[in-house]
Amino acid sequence: xxLKQRAAKELEIQKKLVGxxxxxxxxxxxxxxxxxxxxxxxxxxxxxALILFVSGRDAIFILSEIFRTSFIQNxxxxxxxxxxxxxxxxxxxxxxxxxxxxxxAEGQFYGGVLASTGLALxxxxxxxxxxxxxxxxxxxxxxxLWGLLPGLLRAKLEVNEIISxxxxxxxxxxxxxxxxxxxxxxxxxxxxxxxxxxSDESRLPxxxxxxxxHFGLVxxxxxxxxxxxxxxxxxxxxxxxxxxxxxxxxxxAGINISRNIIIAFLLSGALAGLAGMSEVTGxxxxxxxxxxxxxxxxxxxxxxxxxxxxxxxxxxAILFGGLVSSGFTMQRVGxxxxxxxxxxGILLFCxxxxxxxxxxxxxxxxxRRSNLTKES
Amino acid sequence: MxxxxxxxxxxATTVAAGTPVLYATLGEILTERxxxxxxxxxxxxxxxxxxxxxxxxxxxxxxxxxxxxxxAGAALALIHAFFACSIGVNQVVSGLxxxxxxxxxxxxxxxxxxxxxxxxxxQTIKIPVLSDLPVVGPILFSQNLFVYFSxxxxxxxxxxxxxxxxxxxxxxxxxNPATADAQGISVVGTRYLYTMLGGALVGMGGASISLGxxxxxxxxxxxxxxxxAVGLVIFALWNPWRALVGAYLFGGLEALQFSLQVAGVPxxxxxxxxxxxxxxxxxxxxxxxxxxxxxxxxxxxxxxxxGLFYLRRERG
Numbered sequence: 001x002x003l004k005q006r007a008a009k010e011l012e013i014q015k016k017l018v019g020x021x022x023x024x025x026x027x028x029x030x031x032x033x034x035x036x037x038x039x040x041x042x043x044x045x046x047x048x049a050l051i052l053f054v055s056g057r058d059a060i061f062i063l064s065e066i067f068r069t070s071f072i073q074n075x076x077x078x079x080x081x082x083x084x085x086x087x088x089x090x091x092x093x094x095x096x097x098x099x100x101x102x103x104x105a106e107g108q109f110y111g112g113v114l115a116s117t118g119l120a121l122x123x124x125x126x127x128x129x130x131x132x133x134x135x136x137x138x139x140x141x142x143x144x145l146w147g148l149l150p151g152l153l154r155a156k157l158e159v160n161e162i163i164s165x166x167x168x169x170x171x172x173x174x175x176x177x178x179x180x181x182x183x184x185x186x187x188x189x190x191x192x193x194x195x196x197x198x199s200d201e202s203r204l205p206x207x208x209x210x211x212x213x214h215f216g217l218v219x220x221x222x223x224x225x226x227x228x229x230x231x232x233x234x235x236x237x238x239x240x241x242x243x244x245x246x247x248x249x250x251x252x253a254g255i256n257i258s259r260n261i262i263i264a265f266l267l268s269g270a271l272a273g274l275a276g277m278s279e280v281t282g283x284x285x286x287x288x289x290x291x292x293x294x295x296x297x298x299x300x301x302x303x304x305x306x307x308x309x310x311x312x313x314x315x316x317a318i319l320f321g322g323l324v325s326s327g328f329t330m331q332r333v334g335x336x337x338x339x340x341x342x343x344x345g346i347l348l349f350c351x352x353x354x355x356x357x358x359x360x361x362x363x364x365x366x367x368r369r370s371n372l373t374k375e376s
Numbered sequence: 377m378x379x380x381x382x383x384x385x386x387x388a389t390t391v392a393a394g395t396p397v398l399y400a401t402l403g404e405i406l407t408e409r410x411x412x413x414x415x416x417x418x419x420x421x422x423x424x425x426x427x428x429x430x431x432x433x434x435x436x437x438x439x440x441x442x443x444x445x446x447x448a449g450a451a452l453a454l455i456h457a458f459f460a461c462s463i464g465v466n467q468v469v470s471g472l473x474x475x476x477x478x479x480x481x482x483x484x485x486x487x488x489x490x491x492x493x494x495x496x497x498x499q500t501i502k503i504p505v506l507s508d509l510p511v512v513g514p515i516l517f518s519q520n521l522f523v524y525f526s527x528x529x530x531x532x533x534x535x536x537x538x539x540x541x542x543x544x545x546x547x548x549x550x551x552n553p554a555t556a557d558a559q560g561i562s563v564v565g566t567r568y569l570y571t572m573l574g575g576a577l578v579g580m581g582g583a584s585i586s587l588g589x590x591x592x593x594x595x596x597x598x599x600x601x602x603x604x605a606v607g608l609v610i611f612a613l614w615n616p617w618r619a620l621v622g623a624y625l626f627g628g629l630e631a632l633q634f635s636l637q638v639a640g641v642p643x644x645x646x647x648x649x650x651x652x653x654x655x656x657x658x659x660x661x662x663x664x665x666x667x668x669x670x671x672x673x674x675x676x677x678x679x680x681x682x683g684l685f686y687l688r689r690e691r692g
Contacts, residue, residue, distance in 0.1 A: 055485070101468055153657070157664040162415065162468065163607040164660065167653040170600050178646035297476070304469055338483020338595075345419075345476030349455070352465040352473065360463060 036358060037305065040350035047346050048339070062333055069329045070322035076211035080283060082321030083213075084109070084275035084292070086220040086314055088299035090227045091143075091271030093308040095264050097231055099244040102265060104150060104165025105272040106296025107172035108143040112273025113280045114176060115142025117287045120202040120280075121184065121195060128201040135202065135277055136219075143273015144266045146172060151265025155258035161265075169296065180287055195287040204282035216278030223271060224310040231310070240264060272296060293324055294341070301348050320344070386628075386635045387515045394627025395523050396421070396584045396598075400605035401612060401619040402526075402533055403577030407453070408609060409537060410570035411550040411681035414456050415471025417578050418602030419478015424449040424579025425586035426486040429593045433495045441496075441587050442580060449579015450572040452478055457571040461564050464685035475602075482595070489593040497591035498522055522584040529577075533616040546570060550679030553686040563686050578602070604656045611659040613677040622659065626652055 045063065052059035070078050088105045095102035102108075115138035123131055146168060153159035177193070186196040204215040231237035239260055243250040250257060275295065280287055298320055306312035323344065327337040400417050407414050414420075428445030432438050452474060459470040498520040507517040516527075537543040548556040549566045557563050581601075586593055604626060612618035633648035667677070 051484075103472070149657075153661060153664075157661060157668075159657070159660045159664050160607070160610060163603065163610070164657045166603050167600075167607070167656050170653045171650045174646045174650050178644055181646075182644065300472060301476075336484045336487040338480045338485075338487065340480070341476050342480025342484055345473045345478075345480055348469065348473040348476065349459065352469060353459060353463060356459075356463040356465045 036354040037351055040354040041347065043354070044343065044347040044350040047350070048343050051342070052335075052339075057335065062330075062335060065333055066322075066326040066329050070326045074325065076208065076213055077325045078318060078321040079217065080212045080214070080321070081324045082314075082317040083216040083220050083282070084279045084295045085299055085302055085317040085320055085324070087216075087223055087275035087278065088272045088295055089302040089306070089313045089317055090220075090223050090310060091268040091275075092299050093303040093306070093310070093313060094227060094231065094240075094271070095268040096303055096308055097237075097244050098240040098260065098264050099247075100151075100154065100261060100264055100268075101162045102147065102150070102165050102268045103162050103300065104147065104168050104296070105268075105275075105299045106292060106294065107165070107169035108146040108269040108272035109276040109279075109292055109296050110169075110172035110176055111142035111144075111146030111269065112139035112276030113142070113287060113291060114172075114179065114276075115139055115145075115273070116277040117184070117195060117280055120198040124199040124202070126201060128205075131199075131202045132204065132281075135281060136274065139273045139277025140270040141273070143276065144270040146273070147265040147269020148262070151262045151269075154265070155261040176287070176291075177289065180289060184287065186286075193289050197286045198281060202281060203285055204278060212283060214278065214282030216275075216282045219274060219278055221314070223274070224314055227271075228310040231308075236260070236263075272299070275299075293327060295324075298324065298344060301344055304348065305351055381635045381639050384511055384514050386631045388518065389631035389634060390624055390627040391515060391523060392519060392589050392627070393630040394623040394625075395526050396581045396589065397601050397605050397608065397626050398526050398530075398620060398623035399522075399581030399584055400578045400602055401608045401623055402529060402616055403449070403574040403581065404605055404609045405574075405612065405614050405616060405619060406533070406537075406546075406577065407571050407574030408682055409546050409550045409614060409679055410567045411553060411679050411684065411686070412457065412460050412567050412571045413467045413471065413683040414453065414460070414474070414571060414574065415468060415606060416452065416456055416474025416478060416602075417605050418598060418600065419475040419482075420449045420452045420575050420578040421478075421582035421585075421598045421602045422482035422596070423452055423478045423582065425582030425597055426482040426489065426593060427579070428583030429494065429586040430486070430489055432497075432587060433489065433492065436495050438496045438498055438587055442583055445579045445583035445587075446576040447579075449582070450576040452579070453572045453575020454568075456575075457568045460685070461567045461571070464687060467683045467685075479596070486593055486595070490595065492593065494587065494591035494593075496587075498588045520588050522580075522588045530616045530620050537616070547679070550681050553681050553684075557686075557688060563688075567686075578605075581605075600653065604652060607656040607660055610678075611656075611663050613663070614679065625655065625659070629655055 049059035049063060052062055088109055091108070092102055092105050116135040119131065119135050119138045123134070126134070147165070149168065150161045150165040153164055154161040180193045180195060184195045186192070186194055188196070207213045207215055207217055231240065239250070239255045242253060242255060243257060243260060247257070276292070280291060284291055302313055302316045302320055306316040323340055327340055330337050330339055400421055404414065404417055424445040427448035428441040431444035432441030435441070455477070456470055456474050459465045460467045500518055500520055503517040507513040509517070537546065545556065545561050546566060548559070549561060549563050553563045582598065585597055590597065608619060608622035608626065611622045629651045633645070633651060636643065636648060637645055
């Protein structure tokens with residue numbers, strides 16, 4: 001019996017025992033997939049407007065100003081912000097597929113940043129054709145390394161991966177601060193906590209003239225395709241899905257769970273690391289404090305809102321790229337950038353609530369129908 | 377070494393630094409005992425701390441500040457309770473959303489408070505006679521009211537959870553909601569109640585920083601303490617006494633890093649500041665490793681219904 005058949009049979013047995021199919025992470029109806037996010041975003045904007053209004057701000061002006069700058073005037077900047085978001089969200093989605101809560105994308109992002117920065121600072125004289133692939137490898141490895149510990153601990157000792165991956169975010173930030181305030185500080189930087197500027201050879205090339213859109217966009221789209229293939233078209237991807245839907249079924253089907261957990265965390269971290277690498281070499285060109293405005297956390301929301309679908313991740317990431325790049329606009333109109341975080345949380349709540357209420361309504365409708373048939 | 381480490385002073389700081397985490401851990405224990413997993417601790421602590429600080433600034437009364445922080449924590453927890461218990465969304469994601477909402481609210485509404493000195497704060501109160509005891513006196517009895525209240529809260533919660541009828545109901549709802557329901561206990565009502573009570577304690581944990589151990593306001597004043605508390609709940613195996621141990625371990629590291637810096641030990645402060653986070657991971661590893669032979673490890677100690685949505689299924 002093939003793996004697929006065995007898993008299907010296990011699910012059948014589960015269904016009979018429990019009476020209901022195991023809970024799915026994502027609903028399937030096409031209508032639901034389109035209408036809920038749109039309605040939810042509208043509700044979220046309404047709540048944001050209300051908060052602005054209550055605190056005595058011109059809500060309509062602020063929100064329309066954010067929309068205008070992020071999606072019309074400076075759309076290129078939105079795409080720039082979307083690049084790391086896509087990569088990190090793909091990684092997060094890969095782990096979520098197996099119900100592994102990798103909340104550590106932020107730390108893994110910094111893992112990639114530190115590895116590629118180290119390479120760029122150590123080899124300023126290498127030609128681009130050598131140093132760029134080296135930094136890509138470094139970024140992937142740095143991120144993977146940062147994801148290894150939570151994966152390993154979860155696989156071998158069942159240590160809660162939410163906490164372990166999140167704790168490492170703080171460790172990564174402190175390590176970064178140590179390096180840029182200490183050994184990596186630019187000697188000519190007038191005591192600012194920044195590294196020296198990278199050589200031109202170790203900068204990712206610009207993709208669109210006159211904007212900051214860089215080659216990382218290609219990484220992001222290629223990665224989306226690869227993740228799509230890996231998750232949807234390979235045996236390993238199917239194993240991940242079985243693990244996510246029903247861990248017991250996966251175990252009975254003979255899936256090597258602990259190996260898959262480790263690989264999922266390594267890949268997840270590697271993608272976040274690549275995000276970090278492309279950000280530091282494609283945009284900043286040197287390492288400075290707060291190089292990530294919380295990309296790793298935003299990536300979690302994106303992955304969830306996109307229902308872990310790689311192509312949807314690209315779309316949702318562009319939306320959130322606009323939100324992230326609006327931080328500057330908010331400063332200009334005098335609103336705390338805390339509003340960006342707040343808006344992200346409200347959005348997530350609205351989408352979650354919309355989905356669940358809708359599913360609940362479907363369920364109740366089905367229940368009523370079955371009761372009616374019984375009575376007649 | 378340039379100086380010496382004052383052990384008594386370090387231990388006193390341990391207790392003071394552990395108290396905010398202790399409140400957050402106790403609050404989450406109460407919530408998780410009812411079967412609700414609320415990961416929004418970081419957000420609730422921040423909002424509690426910010427709201428308490430702001431209310432104190434407006435009214436000039438720290439006790440009103442504490443009340444407001446309790447209410448703020450409970451209000452945020454109410455959002456989670458609604459999503460987790462009434463409409464049954466994934467509790468991990470709902471908790472993460474709550475973290476973002478809380479962090480955002482604290483940053484947005486707290487912006488004008490940054491850098492303001494606290495209008496009032498809880499001062500150290502030396503308990504007569506007891507504070508004169510050698511060693512124990514300065515460590516345990518020369519603290520602020522937050523610390524003293526936590527001394528009462530830990531045994532009270534332990535007694536409540538294990539020795540009273542409502543505590544039994546609480547555990548029943550967390551362990552086996554269907555059975556509790558059949559016994560006539562309102563599962564959803566109980567979960568709402570303890571999610572909000574837990575949230576109130578977490579909110580007060582935030583205030584015990586901004587009105588107690590570090591009386592001022594800055595963005596992300598909690599620095600991950602909410603998340604550390606989530607980890608400590610597992611380390612504590614959902615037991616208030618063990619939560620005290622975990623929180624003081626954390627506090628000890630904070631105090632130690634402070635003392636080491638004062639003593640001029642040549643370790644970069646950045647590495648010292650990593651210790652609490654690494655300790656949290658180590659504590660979880662230790663917990664799992666010690667329970668190695670039990671099936672499911674720490675999950676065997678967790679309330680069986682933790683994180684699962686309970687929907688009464690009518691069968692006709």
